[in-house]
Amino acid sequence: MNHVLCGLAANTALPSELVDRLIAVADADIAWHLADRADLSRAQALALTSRVEESAAWLAYAGRLTPADIDPSEQPDAALSLLAKDVGCPEWARLLATDPVPERRKKLAACPGLPPDVVRTLSTDPAVRVVAELASATTPAVTAELAAHPHVEVRRAVASNEATPPAVLAALLTGEGLPPAQWCLVCERHRTTAVDQRQHPLPDHVPLPDARCDGAHESAVHDIRQMTLSNPATPADAVTRFADHPSALLRWALATRTDLSSRVYERLAVDPDPCVRADLAQNPALEDDLIRLLADDHEHGVRRDLAHHPRVPLDVLVRLAAGNTRLGPTVLPRIAAASTAEVEELAQSRDPAARKLVAQRRDLPARIRQALAADPDAKVVKAIAPHPGLSEAQLRAMVDRHGVRVVAKVAANPDASPTLLEDLTRYQPPVRKALREIARHPRATVAALRTCLTDPQARPLAAGHPALPPHDIVELIADTDWQVVEAATSNSSLPLAVMSDLIAQRCSQ
Known part of the structure; x- marks a missing residue:
């Protein structure tokens, strides 16, 4: 990588004529910096795409190229960038739906507003990764059909899609009403030949080393349940029974849901897995009694996450801050939402932990700001400084x-x-x-x-x-640290003559 030219390509003071000279010698690294320039003209953008093919996709996504500038047969990645922004022609989608590169078809499957015929084509794609990508973001009607797909990975993607109908999500939890799945990643990797895998690429999702399949796709079914339980569109009455499931991952998936009964939250608040309790600690649906219970949790991570709860009582928050809970230099949600009276109360508290919490805000009234600036406690002063x-x-x-x-x-x-x-x-x-x-x-x-x-x-x-x-x-352009070199050459105070000489020297090498 030529760090001098990369730095110059990012230099906001680089004049247009020198930008043209960089475009003429650009490689992928230089092009990446040039594509990010706010002053790049349309003519320069087109010249850059001619020089570095992959820059077309970057420029299209950044809005520097329009559909009129793109030939989808010659620049499929740029066409995909525009389709991803819901800009482009339906005919592009039809052309790319049969592109020989599965990764491009997968990117197409993630694009919004695809024509119905393209969706149908992608839903029967021979590459499971393409169908799974479609299933993760498509419409309710299509997810309802793909829930019965023979590959578990497609069903897993359906389970993660919040547009999937609630009844379908409930069926994915139990398998009732759906035909048995035929394939999962574990059994497929063992049964397909190398030739088959080249013709029908496997999904990107890689099973864990201990993933099992004894014919019933046990690990994959567990993944489907985890995705379904995490999906807020899954009916609450269908997920409640998993609060006592032996799998901590399934119980964990419930911890962030805001539509469960108080009995379920009470069960999760004493869950043996601290990850479950930590996620629950930030759940806005928690009542005060459970918030206070979690404030006494022996795990630091639970208490830290509880401090970020939007409705944590101020006395609880101060107690957490005064203890050994490390909260970091940030304005906590409850402090950001504190009323004028609460800000006043915290700033006048005898407890330095309370004063430090409010000192993190950057919108304090002058009188409070002045008082905290003279605070005797170094931690408070550090927060207000x-x-x-x-x-x-x-x-x-x-x-x-x-x-x-x-x-x-x-x-x-x-x-x-x-x-x-x-x-x-x-x-x-x-x-x-x-x-x-x-x-x-x-x-x-x-x-x-x-x-x-x-x-x-x-x-x-x-x-x-x-x-x-x-x-x-x-002088810094000759530094041994490449970060220093790029910073120096991107410095807007670098003389124009030096910029020109550097480009001339590098271009002649």
């Missing part, structure tokens, strides 16, 4: 009081001054995470960026910063 609207004096006071614990977050504040950012690069001991924040900060100065270049992780970010002087950028 990136909040816009803080003065330089407040940001410096945070660093003075709490030191290395808050430096990176202060550096991430959008209102941090150029002088403050420079001072933070000189902080002792150095804070590498702060250098990465400064390297991407729009107010970073030349001096600050040069310090950032000394850190391996901040170096690529600094190399692409437009405030870096042209001389520094040019």
Whole structure:
């Protein structure tokens, strides 16, 4: 890969005439970057497709090419890109439905708005992967027919389709009313010859190493049930009995459903598998009593997921945050939805965990923001430090009081001054995470960026910063790290003459 040319292809300051020169020498890697340019003209897009065939599909999907620009017989992948966006001609679909490449027919099967005759053709395709792809996204009438398909993988896809009629989904759970399946991946791999597999490619889904088939397709039937139980269109009364099933995977599939009885949720809340309880913990259908029960769960993952429940009581959330549950630097849904009175209450709480939770918000009233900026607890200050609207004096006071614990977050504040950012690069001991924040900060100065270049992780970010002087950028083009090279050559401050020379040098090699 030519990282210099790839970087130039992504450079927003590259003039149109140099884009033309890159198109003339583009390979697939350069074309991928060129296809993403917002200023690429239609003429350039057509020239790029002539140079690099696969770029037609990328450009078509990005909306740079229209049906008038595509010949489906010569550019089938580009035609598929337009059909995937429900743009294109019905005749294209008819042509591609018999394409000799199964992967293209599979992509076609996933396209919306296919003509009925094309759907019929794909529903009887010799490649199971094509029929399964169709079954996963087609209409209720077609799924009802494909539910009786002889291959279990097609039935599995029908079970995952939310458009499948509820009665059909209920039948897939029990098998009642459907003819016995003839094939699954396990038995098919053992019974088909290599020639058969080339002629009738198997689905993409690969069975687990311990998958079994003793003639009744046991593992495949289990997969169908798992998909059906996860499908919200499956009737609730058909899935209830699986709450006590020996398979944890089937019980797990129930945990996210919002239409079950309180008795089923009570059973799942004490399930022996922590994955079941963790998924249940975020279920919006849970009542307060079960939320409080799960708050005392011994598994960290359950408590962490419960903290993301949209209706978790604030006292429970504060208790989770105050304990050893790691919640991460994010605004939790319940905090984002907190009322003005609740925000006030949390900000004035004696518990620093409560103050930290509300400090994660970035829309706090000025009075609350100011109070939290002066909080005695470092974790609270670390959470509020990136909040816009803080003065330089407040940001410096945070660093003075709490030191290395808050430096990176202060550096991430959008209102941090150029002088403050420079001072933070000189902080002792150095804070590498702060250098990465400064390297991407729009107010970073030349001096600050040069310090950032000394850190391996901040170096690529600094190399692409437009405030870096042209001389520094040019030097970085010879860097041993390809990420730095691409960042430097994609820097909009790279001189035009250097861009032109680089293209001329690489094109002549």
